[in-house]
Amino acid sequence: MKLSYVKSPEEKTKISPKGNKVVTKKTAIWTKKDLLGLEYLSKEEIGLILDNAKSFKEVLARPLRKVPTLRGKTVVNLFYEPSTRTRISFELAAKRLSADVINMVKEGSSIQKGETLIDTGRNLEALKTDVIVVRHNCSGAAAMLSRAVNISVVNAGDGWHEHPTQALLDIFTLNEKLGNVKGLNISIIGDIAHSRVARSNIWGLTKLGANVTVCAPGKLIPAGIEKLGVKVTSNIDEAIKKADAINVLRMQFERDAAGAFPSRIEYFKTFGITEERLKKAKKDIVVMHPGPINRGVEMSAEVADGANSVILEQVTNGIAIRMAVLYLVTHAKRENA
C-alpha cells in the first residue's frame, strides 16, 4: 500500500475588512508516518516537532507526569546496538504518553537465529504494534524498514547516517538556552566521520539558518562534508573562538576511530575541550555532548560538569522531543486515511 501525503500549508497574514492585521499562525501539519532523518524534513516540520516538544516538556513538569494520548498503542524498541539514553528515553516517552512498550534487543531474540530486519519488522506489524523505534548499525536500515511495513518507523540511529531525535533535542536545548539558532555559530567537534549525530545536527541546524563549523583531525572529516553547507577546520581554537555553542562528539572507538590519531592523550591535548581552551571562547558558550562521554578524551571532567555544560538538560529534553515525535508519527494526517 502506498501512502500519499497532503502538503503542509504555509504561514499567512491576512488583513481583515476592518484593517486589523490577523496573523494566521503557521500551521505546519505532520503528514509523515515515519521519522527517518532531518534530511527529509522541511524547516516547518522541524519547527512543529520543536513546538510540540515544548508542550510535552510542560507535561513532564506536572505533578502527574502522564497523559492518555497514546493509550492502546504499542511502541517497540528494536535495538541492534547497545544504548542507554536513547532506549530509556524512548521507553519513558512512550510510557508518559500511556503507550505500551516492548523492548527488543539483538541478544536473546530471533535476530540471533538470522532473522532479517524486514522479517522482524513485518512480524512486529503482524503482532499489531503501532510504532517501531529502530537502532541499527547499518546506515539506511530505518528507511528500508519503513518501506517494508505500514506502521510507523522512528529512526533511533542508523549506522553513520542519522540520529534525528538526538539532533532535535540538541536544537531544542539550544533554542531554550539561546532563543533561536538562526544566525548562531555552532561548532561540532570530534569524530565527525563516524557520527550520525553530527550529520543530523548539520541537516537540522543548516535548515534552521545556523552557521555550522565542523572540527576534527583530518582523518575524521569525511570527504565532501562541506557540500552540506558547513565550514571545515582542523584548528580547535578557531572552532571555539566565535562559537555560541559547541557540540562535542564522542570518539567512537568501537568504529575504529582510534586509527585516526596516535593516542588518546595526544587527541585530548590537541582537540580535547578543557577549561583552559574555553577561556578563549565566548563567556557564556553552551557546551553540549550527546553522551556517553569519554572523560579525558574529547572533554575534561571539569568542563563536562562545569557551568557551561547543558549535557544533563539535553537528556531531560530528549524525553520531550521523543514524546513529540511519537505523538506526531502516530497522528500523522494522511490524505486517504
Next chain:
Amino acid sequence: MTYPNTWVGFFLPKKGHMKVKSKILDKKSIEKAITRISHEILERNKEAGELVIVGIRNRGEYLGNRIVESIEKIQGIKVPFGILDITLYRDDLTEVAEQPILKETKINFDITHKKVVLVDDVLFTGRTIRCAMDQLIDFGRPSVIQLAVLIDRGHRELPIKADYVGKNVPTALNEIVEVKLTEVDDTDEVVVCEKPGRKNQNLPERE
C-alpha cells in the same frame, strides 16, 4: 473521495465562507454576559479565596481572562488563572478532520481543595468538557468543578451541564456557532452559520 489537486480545490466551498444565518451576540452583549457570569460566580462562591478560573484553549482562554478581569473590577481581587490545552486528552484524536495544534497547558498553582470554574466558548456535545475534567483531575483534587460557557447550543452526548451560561441558543446539527473574539479575530461577535448544502457535504474544505 479525495481531491488531491489544488485546482479542484479552487471550486470547492471555501472555509470561512459558510452562509451566516444570524448574529446572536454583538460586542456589547458579550461584555454584558461576561459581567453577569462574573457576578454569578462570585455569588455562588462566596469565599473567593478558594476560587480559580481555568480557560480551555483556544477561545475559552480569552473568555476566562475576561472573567478574571471582570471579577477584579467587581471585587478588587485577582483570582488565579490557568489555561488548559485538552489536545492530549481527546477521545477523537485519530478521527478529527483537522490536525489539532498542540499548545502548552499553564496551571502554575495547586488546584487541590480549590473551587475551579472551567471556561469555554461553546458547549456542544460535552466531550471537550469531559477531556478538560479528566485533565484537571490529573493536576489535583479540586473541591468543586463548575462550568461557565458563553453559548450553550444543545445536542449533548454526555451528562454534562453548564453552571453559568451567557446565552442558550437552540441550533440544528448542520449549523456552526462561531465565536469571534478580538484577541484572535477582528471583532467581538457570535454568529450562527450553516454548513454548505447537502450537495457539497462530502467535499473537503479548502484552507
